[in-house]
Amino acid sequence: MKRLLPALFLAASIQAGAAAERWETLPPTPAPVAGETTGYAEVNGIRLFYAAIGDGPPVVLLHGGLSNSDYWGHQVQALAPHHRVILVDSRGHGRSTRDARPYGYDLMADDVVGLLDVLKILTADVVGWSDGGIIGIDLALRHPDRVRRVFAFAANTVTSGVKDGVEKNPTFAAFITRAGEEYGRLSPTPKDYDAFVEQISHMWASQPNWTDAQLRAITTPILVVDGDHDEAIKREHTETIAATIPGAGLLILPNASHFAFLQNPDLFNAAVLNFIDAK
Known part of the structure; x- marks a missing residue:
């Protein structure tokens, strides 16, 4: 037995060393939160899926490209006790439909405004991840009267x-594969994932492309947030966004990536609540 102990300790050390860092993981997509009410809004030529839960100041959660609103499950649980939480599947994503127009951030931001109109919400806070964060900034640029604050993560x-x-x-890559499986399960066009990715990729190739002058014109309070190991967004770019938008804050979440809201939801949620609930 004594002879086996060094080998066991060595094996344990190798296994521990091989374990993925938290920022390298892709935790499961959360299940929808019990108590959500769901519906479809006829806006801007499409049927936009949304869910709502809770009472209080409204906050809209906008997911990243290729995904769907289920990814926000941990955030819903933290926000719903004191906020009216609105989840949205962006056009062509999740359960929402699309029309023949090319994908674009202005178009998707206008969809959000259309949903706010349907729900009779004058202004709301916006929490956005990746493409959702870009849509949040787009709202601050083009519809500043409809957004109170924007928490822009990984934009x-x-x-x-x-x-x-x-x-x-x-x-x-694992996220892209998972998103494809979820698309096949949720989408009204379940066989079109490859075409969907190609069309979204065309948008990513040319948008967004805002000038510094446009960003300096923003008056909406914005917190620019990212993980310290983001796979997609350059750290210097995140810092430049925060330095260019007047009064913007900058927050870098430790040991986290483009998927920080899944990897460390407690820290992510605390950051969101601290920002949107600030007096």
């Missing part, structure tokens, strides 16, 4: 802010 404001070859990163 970019020019295409050069994205790292080359991000789709080859193992964690991000």
